[in-house]
Amino acid sequence: MNKLEIKNLTKSYGNKNANNNITITLENGVYGLLGPNGAGKTTLMKQIATLIKPTTGEIIYNGKNIYSIEDEYRGVIGYLPQEFGVYKNFSAKSFLQYIAALKGLAKREANKKIDELLNVVGLYDVRNKAIGKFSGGMKRRVGIAQVLLNDPKIIILDEPTAGLDPQERTRFRNLLSAISKDKIIILSTHIISDIESIAKETIMIKDGEMIMKGSHREILSDMNGKVYRIRTNDENQLAEIQSKYKVVNLQRGIDFTELRIVSDEAIPYVNAQVMEPKFEDVYMFYFDLENTKEV
Numbered sequence: 001m002n003k004l005e006i007k008n009l010t011k012s013y014g015n016k017n018a019n020n021n022i023t024i025t026l027e028n029g030v031y032g033l034l035g036p037n038g039a040g041k042t043t044l045m046k047q048i049a050t051l052i053k054p055t056t057g058e059i060i061y062n063g064k065n066i067y068s069i070e071d072e073y074r075g076v077i078g079y080l081p082q083e084f085g086v087y088k089n090f091s092a093k094s095f096l097q098y099i100a101a102l103k104g105l106a107k108r109e110a111n112k113k114i115d116e117l118l119n120v121v122g123l124y125d126v127r128n129k130a131i132g133k134f135s136g137g138m139k140r141r142v143g144i145a146q147v148l149l150n151d152p153k154i155i156i157l158d159e160p161t162a163g164l165d166p167q168e169r170t171r172f173r174n175l176l177s178a179i180s181k182d183k184i185i186i187l188s189t190h191i192i193s194d195i196e197s198i199a200k201e202t203i204m205i206k207d208g209e210m211i212m213k214g215s216h217r218e219i220l221s222d223m224n225g226k227v228y229r230i231r232t233n234d235e236n237q238l239a240e241i242q243s244k245y246k247v248v249n250l251q252r253g254i255d256f257t258e259l260r261i262v263s264d265e266a267i268p269y270v271n272a273q274v275m276e277p278k279f280e281d282v283y284m285f286y287f288d289l290e291n292t293k294e295v
């Protein structure tokens with residue numbers, strides 16, 4: 001069994017809440033934590049990793065409060081922080097040996113595990129090269145290998161794809177999918193496409209609160225009737241739409257300008273056509289334009 005119950009979690013700093021009354025239950029699979037900067041993603045992840053103690057609320061792992069089984073619980077956690085420092089003069093292999101020693105793994109067992117993980121993350125052939133010469137994606141893969149050393153049941157990854165090129169990002173996603181079978185993986189991002197393809201559920205966080213949780217399909221079906229396409233060559237109408245509605249996309253053509261907008265209310269324009277929702281509309285609907293597009 002692998003079950004994490006987060007109950008009414010709140011973290012306050014003075015009179016500001018970094019997160020507020022969050023309740024979620026997580027089981028095996030990949031969960032995407034989506035929200036703009038400052039939404040409270042890191043705070044929630046650090047609370048799950050026992051690095052921040054909640055002000056109120058509790059986290060229950062397989063029926064027990066995590067603080068009542070603290071040492072045992074830390075043994076099942078793997079945490080990759082946003083800023084993952086690697087020693088650039090170390091080779092991938094010697095770095096993993098060093099971390100394994102810190103984690104208290106016996107040398108023989110560690111070496112076996114390290115070779116296995118270097119294969120899993122596709123770095124076996126370059127295991128003796130200095131990490132300083134690795135690309136961003138390769139460094140992240142070293143980070144994942146490091147997290148997997150003690151075979152964690154809960155893996156927490158804070159923006160693991162930041163700064164990766166599309167190819168590295170795809171490779172990284174495939175790696176997560178491959179290891180997710182018997183683990184809870186929580187992955188924060190503000191890039192929709194990261195979680196669109198691998199997360200079994202997306203948890204959306206805004207201003208410290210959970211505003212939506214569901215599968216890809218559930219989230220999209222909730223957006224039905226809220227996405228519109230408008231084609232216009234009337235500059236006044238264009239300006240009005242832009243000022244009143246959330247515009248996902250604006251494309252200027254020769255004969256008309258095409259807008260894709262999201263709105264909770266019906267749109268008063270006869271030239272508006274309801275469109276099938278896409279995941280890229282979701283971010284705009286719940287959050288803002290910034291960070292909507294893949295970088």
Ligand SMILES: Nc1ncnc2c1ncn2[C@@H]1O[C@H](COP(=O)(O)OP(=O)(O)OP(=O)(O)O)[C@@H](O)[C@H]1O
Pocket residue numbers: 013016017018019035036037038039040041042043044
């Ligand atoms: N130690 C602290 N003291 C005071 N306020 C804090 C502290 N840590 C976080 N906060 C505030 O709590 C809120 C949530 O921060 P958090 O880092 O969890 O957000 P985030 O969603 O992870 O953002 P980012 O993507 O930028 O890392 C922010 O408004 C932040 O300023």
